[in-house]
Amino acid sequence: MKDKKFLNxxxxxxxxFAIPLVSVTAFLPLVFAYWANPETxxxxxxxxxxPISPIPTPTPDPLISPDPVISPPQPIASPKTTQKPPEQKxxxxxxxxxxxxxxxxxxxxxxxxxPKVTAxxxxxxxxxxxxxxxxxxQLEIRVAIARDESQSMIGVSQSATVSDQNGQFLKKLHxxxxxxxxxxxxxxxxxxxTLPAVVFVQPNSGGLVYVGDRWYRGxxxxxxxxxxxxxxxxxNLEEYLYSVVGSEMHPNAPIEALKAQAIAARSYALVHxxxxxxxxxxxxxxxxxxxxxxxxxxxxTSHHAVNETAGQILSYKGGVVESxxxxxxxxxxxxxxxxxxxxxxxxxYAKKGYVYPEILDYYYPGVGLARLVLQQ
Numbered sequence: 149m150k151d152k153k154f155l156n157x158x159x160x161x162x163x164x165f166a167i168p169l170v171s172v173t174a175f176l177p178l179v180f181a182y183w184a185n186p187e188t189x190x191x192x193x194x195x196x197x198x199p200i201s202p203i204p205t206p207t208p209d210p211l212i213s214p215d216p217v218i219s220p221p222q223p224i225a226s227p228k229t230t231q232k233p234p235e236q237k238x239x240x241x242x243x244x245x246x247x248x249x250x251x252x253x254x255x256x257x258x259x260x261x262x263p264k265v266t267a268x269x270x271x272x273x274x275x276x277x278x279x280x281x282x283x284x285x286q287l288e289i290r291v292a293i294a295r296d297e298s299q300s301m302i303g304v305s306q307s308a309t310v311s312d313q314n315g316q317f318l319k320k321l322h323x324x325x326x327x328x329x330x331x332x333x334x335x336x337x338x339x340x341x342t343l344p345a346v347v348f349v350q351p352n353s354g355g356l357v358y359v360g361d362r363w364y365r366g367x368x369x370x371x372x373x374x375x376x377x378x379x380x381x382x383x384n385l386e387e388y389l390y391s392v393v394g395s396e397m398h399p400n401a402p403i404e405a406l407k408a409q410a411i412a413a414r415s416y417a418l419v420h421x422x423x424x425x426x427x428x429x430x431x432x433x434x435x436x437x438x439x440x441x442x443x444x445x446x447x448x449t450s451h452h453a454v455n456e457t458a459g460q461i462l463s464y465k466g467g468v469v470e471s472x473x474x475x476x477x478x479x480x481x482x483x484x485x486x487x488x489x490x491x492x493x494x495x496x497y498a499k500k501g502y503v504y505p506e507i508l509d510y511y512y513p514g515v516g517l518a519r520l521v522l523q524q
Contacts, residue, residue: 270497270506276460276517284459285522287385289417290369291440292429293359294379299330302338302368302379306355312344321349326358331372338370345372356443357381364442371428380429381442385421386454388440389413394450395439396473397491402498405491406453408507411517412471412489413438415462418520419470462508463518471512488512 294300303326310319319341321327327339336343350367351357357368359379366383389410397409416438420431431437439445462469472488474480480488489511497507505517 270502270510273503273505273509275503275505276519279519282459282519282521284386285520287418287421287520288366288382289385289388289421289431290424290429291381291383291388292378292426292432293362293364293368293381293440293442294377295432296373297360297377297379298375299328300360300377300379301326301358302329302349302370303327303358304349304351304355305358305363306352308349308351308355308357310338310343311348311350313346313348318343318347323355329370329377331375331377333374334372336370336372346370362442362444369428378428381433385414385417386458388417389454390446390450391440391442391444392417392438393453394445394447395441397495399447399449401449401495403449403453403456404502404504404507405494405498406449407457407504408489408494408498409473409491410450410453410457411460411462411504411508412473414457414460415469415471416473418461418468422468457504459520460517461520462512462515464515469512469515473511 302321304321304323306323308321309317310321311317319338328337330337332342334345336345336347338347347370348367349357349370356363356365358364359368359381364381364383365387366381369378369380369382371378371380392413393406393410396413397406399406401409417431420437424430425432425437433440462471472480472484473491474483474488475490476492477490480486480490489508493511494507497510498504502510508515508517
């Protein structure tokens with residue numbers, strides 16, 4: 149697979165400055181990418197859901213009864229000080245046949261051995277200048293968090309409404325309660341209610357939703373697909389990245405490595421906003437796409453890395469780069485022809501003092517950093 153795919157580049161030149169336009173399909177407005185330095189079981193009974201623990205959450209407690217009170221979300225916790233080698237993180241293959249084979253790979257070669265790079269170390273490049281007035285666009289991404297399930301447990305941290313595809317109210321869910329969801333052909337059974345095959349569960353403002361054994365931000369879509377369930381999490385792109393960065397790279401990694409991971413993950417996700425994996429969702433939650441575990445893999449370090457690089461993507465000639473990456477140089481060479489970021493290499497370069505634009509320029513040569521702005 150090539151290391152970058154350029155999606156619908158469109159140029160508009162204004163005077164001496166080039167402002168590339170990126171179209172994010174019909175369901176999104178145009179996106180302006182402003183260039184910077186070009187170097188980027190089956191039951192109807194209610195039970196209860198486990199309480200929301202401080203972030204990151206430990207393994208959730210088993211569902212129990214009677215209903216306990218769900219405690220409100222706690223401040224984001226710092227990661228544990230004991231570091232784990234980044235090599236232990238699973239790679240992010242782009243094809244299904246690569247899944248599960250990557251954790252067994254041999255240690256990565258040194259960055260100087262990478263076939264795609266002639267330089268032996270990153271060039272010195274300044275980060276994007278800060279923009280105090282900049283706010284990243286409010287993009288929503290659809291992540292499949294449960295597929296082909298025979299049933300699932302859902303719950304909410306605050307009261308929530310269940311509605312059909314047209315927004316018509318169907319049912320109210322109260323906090324503290326867990327509901328078994330079961331597909332039933334052209335219907336869904338949620339608790340003691342028989343509902344249409346497609347419903348949305350929308351918590352009140354600031355509320356969280358529980359699916360399976362994890363808490364998630366945003367809202368969920370539940371679809372009965374005959375005898376199986378599909379559950380999709382609709383979540384803000386930047387909040388989605390809080391979890392992806394904490395899943396794809398160890399939270400104790402140097403902050404510049406985490407920033408590089410945040411930008412690579414944001415660019416990859418944006419590609420799938422434009423090119424969804426399914427009519428129902430943009431991408432899944434496994435290493436086939438990007439690992440996403442909801443609040444369970446959010447850390448204060450992953451929040452910091454995402455916030456400090458808010459809205460920044462890898463771009464080339466007005467197109468969004470599908471920024472492939474994997475755990476080691478060896479996996480990048482085998483799976484992506486040597487084109488993509490080694491998470492281990494990014495970790496080591498950050499330890500040596502390189503900043504995220506230099507790391508990204510090394511692994512994605514010729515690609516620039518840009519900020520996204522939605523046209524009003």
